[in-house]
Amino acid sequence: MKFLLMLLWALSTPILANTGVAVQIQARLAAEARAADATFQGFSVQRGEAFYRDRHGDWSCATCHTDHPAKGGRHAVTQKAILPLAPSANPERFTDPKKVEKWFKRNCNDVLNRPCTAREKGDFIAYILTVRP
Amino acid sequence: MVGRILVWDIPTRVFHGLLVACFGLAWLSAESERLRDIHVLSSYLLLALIGFRLVWGLIGSRYARFAEFVRGPSAVSAYLRGLMQGHPPTYTGHNPAGALAIVALLGLGVASGITGWLAFNEMGGEVVAELHETVANAMLALVFLHILAVVISSRLHGENLVKAMLTGYKSGASGMGIRRAHGGVALVLVTGLAAFGWAMIQGKLPALWDPLSASVVGKSHEEG
Ligand code: HEM
Numbered sequence: 001m002k003f004l005l006m007l008l009w010a011l012s013t014p015i016l017a018n019t020g021v022a023v024q025i026q027a028r029l030a031a032e033a034r035a036a037d038a039t040f041q042g043f044s045v046q047r048g049e050a051f052y053r054d055r056h057g058d059w060s061c062a063t064c065h066t067d068h069p070a071k072g073g074r075h076a077v078t079q080k081a082i083l084p085l086a087p088s089a090n091p092e093r094f095t096d097p098k099k100v101e102k103w104f105k106r107n108c109n110d111v112l113n114r115p116c117t118a119r120e121k122g123d124f125i126a127y128i129l130t131v132r133p
Numbered sequence: 134m135v136g137r138i139l140v141w142d143i144p145t146r147v148f149h150g151l152l153v154a155c156f157g158l159a160w161l162s163a164e165s166e167r168l169r170d171i172h173v174l175s176s177y178l179l180l181a182l183i184g185f186r187l188v189w190g191l192i193g194s195r196y197a198r199f200a201e202f203v204r205g206p207s208a209v210s211a212y213l214r215g216l217m218q219g220h221p222p223t224y225t226g227h228n229p230a231g232a233l234a235i236v237a238l239l240g241l242g243v244a245s246g247i248t249g250w251l252a253f254n255e256m257g258g259e260v261v262a263e264l265h266e267t268v269a270n271a272m273l274a275l276v277f278l279h280i281l282a283v284v285i286s287s288r289l290h291g292e293n294l295v296k297a298m299l300t301g302y303k304s305g306a307s308g309m310g311i312r313r314a315h316g317g318v319a320l321v322l323v324t325g326l327a328a329f330g331w332a333m334i335q336g337k338l339p340a341l342w343d344p345l346s347a348s349v350v351g352k353s354h355e356e357g
Contacts, residue, residue, distance in 0.1 A: 075169070077166060077167060077169050077170050078169050078170060078173070078343075079343070098259070106164055106166060109164070109165065
């Protein structure tokens with residue numbers, strides 16, 4: 001129920017960007033999360049934000065995507081510019097499920113040294129969708 | 134008279150060894166953003182190596198030259214047929230099938246390099262990023278095929294071809310060997326690569342790392 005509310009809420013957020021694909025990705029992640037843990041209660045923006053900011057070792061997601069993901073970031077190793085991660089600032093984000101999965105796989109290994117769980121990924125997206133420029 | 138003859142000059146052997154090392158490094162660092170510098174560095178060295186090999190294929194010693202070992206499709210199929218039947222024709226230098234693999238590996242190396250450079254500079258989006266991965270995967274597949282073929286050919290010819298690529302010597306008619314090993318050229322190659330690599334690490338070649346805003350890269354390793 002909480003999850004459905006969350007879905008409705010995400011769908012109704014007044015973002016100009018197309019969040020349809022992000023919501024589809026979340027729906028798939030929710031099914032995975034539920035399969036992994038029967039007590040799964042839906043994704044949480046707070047947990048997502050904490051996950052985004054927490055350092056796991058020397059890096060966090062914010063290391064490259066900045067403290068405010070609606071801003072452009074900088075790659076911690078190559079120093080190359082990274083476009084904003086939040087769809088409110090960059091409508092291209094979370095529109096290509098394959099690309100999203102590829103970067104989750106890669107960046108989670110970079111930061112956590114392990115793949116992210118479905119819940120972590122869903123929380124992360126829930127948070128990113130709330131970020132305003 | 135059949136005896137030990139020098140077939141592979143030193144630049145060719147050094148090229149081969151460094152190509153293996155750079156490809157391995159580029160491959161192992163491909164999926165990590167943490168190792169992105171290493172991926173790009175080893176790949177640029179790989180491209181420089183291929184550039185050298187293309188030149189050496191024109192002006193190098195006898196068996197290093199493309200004109201000596203690149204042969205037409207009929208020679209390749211004759212060799213492969215011989216291989217199937219267990220007695221492939223003997224060549225002092227590269228056999229025609231091996232030559233094909235070498236040309237394809239050089240081409241795929243260049244293609245990996247170009248698509249990788251484009252992906253690194255975010256030109257062409259996901260399509261190019263995926264193409265880069267596909268080309269690199271094709272190169273890896275060919276590397277394995279090349280290794281397999283070398284093992285099989287070694288068995289059938291009764292000659293350890295891996296050892297030959299390390300020492301430069303094969304068995305053959307005494308007049309067929311090359312006279313000079315060209316150690317000096319190998320020294321120039323290694324020194325040149327070392328200088329190139331060092332300049333990249335020091336951020337002296339910003340255009341390779343960030344052609345669009347070349348000034349950021351000088352300080353490539355300060356933060357992080
Ligand atoms: C020449 C030999 C090269 C090989 C064998 C190679 C191999 C690979 C492979 C297998 C991947 C895919 C990783 C994955 O997602 O699983 C990759 C990604 C990448 N490579 Fe290369 N690469 C080469 C050259 C280069 C060069 C010259 C550059 C840059 C100047 C480069 C930059 C990159 C970048 C930025 C990615 C990530 C692309 C993305 O997903 O957006 N590579 N490489």
